Amino acid sequence: MAVDVVGDTTGGGVSPLPHEARPYQGRHAGLVTRTVAAIIDSLVVGTALVAGYVGFAGFLFLLDPRNFTLPQSSLFLSIFMFGLVAEVYLTLSWWAGGRTYGYLVMGLRLLGRGGRSPRFLGSAVRAICCVFFPIGILWIPISRGNRSVQDVLLGTAVVYDWHPRASSHQRTTQY
Amino acid sequence: MPGLPQLPFLLPRRVPVLGPVLVSLLKGADQLVDVVIADVVRRVDVDAIAARLNVMAVLDRLDLTDIVLSRVDLQRVVREVLIRLDAETLSEVLVLVDVDAVAARLDVDAVAGRLDVDAVLDRLNLTSTVLDRVDLGVVVDAALSKVDLIGIAEQIIDGVDLPEIIRESTGTMASDTVRRGRMQGIEADEAVGRAVDRLLLRHTRRPAERTT
Numbered sequence: 001m002a003v004d005v006v007g008d009t010t011g012g013g014v015s016p017l018p019h020e021a022r023p024y025q026g027r028h029a030g031l032v033t034r035t036v037a038a039i040i041d042s043l044v045v046g047t048a049l050v051a052g053y054v055g056f057a058g059f060l061f062l063l064d065p066r067n068f069t070l071p072q073s074s075l076f077l078s079i080f081m082f083g084l085v086a087e088v089y090l091t092l093s094w095w096a097g098g099r100t101y102g103y104l105v106m107g108l109r110l111l112g113r114g115g116r117s118p119r120f121l122g123s124a125v126r127a128i129c130c131v132f133f134p135i136g137i138l139w140i141p142i143s144r145g146n147r148s149v150q151d152v153l154l155g156t157a158v159v160y161d162w163h164p165r166a167s168s169h170q171r172t173t174q175y
Numbered sequence: 176m177p178g179l180p181q182l183p184f185l186l187p188r189r190v191p192v193l194g195p196v197l198v199s200l201l202k203g204a205d206q207l208v209d210v211v212i213a214d215v216v217r218r219v220d221v222d223a224i225a226a227r228l229n230v231m232a233v234l235d236r237l238d239l240t241d242i243v244l245s246r247v248d249l250q251r252v253v254r255e256v257l258i259r260l261d262a263e264t265l266s267e268v269l270v271l272v273d274v275d276a277v278a279a280r281l282d283v284d285a286v287a288g289r290l291d292v293d294a295v296l297d298r299l300n301l302t303s304t305v306l307d308r309v310d311l312g313v314v315v316d317a318a319l320s321k322v323d324l325i326g327i328a329e330q331i332i333d334g335v336d337l338p339e340i341i342r343e344s345t346g347t348m349a350s351d352t353v354r355r356g357r358m359q360g361i362e363a364d365e366a367v368g369r370a371v372d373r374l375l376l377r378h379t380r381r382p383a384e385r386t387t
Contacts, residue, residue: 018354020358021357024361030363031364032363032364032367033357033361033364036360105353105356106360107357141367141368141370141371142371146368160357160361162357
């Protein structure tokens, strides 16, 4: 899969994208790609939780090594912590660059209204919607515009965007 | 009698007897003079006289140039000369002519100004002439030696932002695995979309909606 940096000048510059990927840039992403990205993000959040748990356990071990036992956690607390970390992670990731790590791996980008970078508040609300109603993603294939329930409610869109950086009109961080 | 004066004969005619006699004598004398002159002329050796003539002295006293210019039809003479001039004679004449001197006096700029350069160029195959007679290697080397290739390369690199392209190419898209995974994801998205369209009995194709 060669990267052609010579022939394509669409967008006013030479594109490093593969030929086969160029037609899809800017199009709304489908269910499979976004699901894979969501799974990757879930793994990231889970890894962060495990890391936090290990770190917390290590901290307790340092405080009282003799009486150390692994901290116990209820299912509710685990789910709550997962949701909290996911909320913070998604909000900051979308607000900072329009993409989480899962989006980065799958070449996706979240766009706010009008194709601009998502605002902080919009990112936070969308993160809440995604955490509490993750099955909203299943609306994507039913929607003619490849939009999830969250996209329909908030006016956002998730597009294929293999460029590492946002285009110039998307770079302005909005609050 | 053209040689006799008229007035003296008027008087004798009015004199009786003697008048007619005098007239007759005068006529006879006149005829005699003609005969004598004719005889003298016949006897004179003109060639001998001409041979003794100092022609150069005579010519010195004459302005021949002025006489020729005023009395000779030069245009007619030149025209006749040119008509009778053949190629062989002309070449003999040209041998005598200092062509270099003529060329030195020639206003080449004026001649070139009247020249139809386009017509001349149309008759030439400049491409083949250049290919046959020009050492293109030398020309190219000379041209390149005067060109700041490094500067041009830097301008091109600045224009296409090559460092940015390299950064992008060696960044997230450098992994073939990632690219293949993304493309497979896109193809799976398309397949799922088509399958759902068939399930929902959508006959029109799903539009490629964009937000950029």
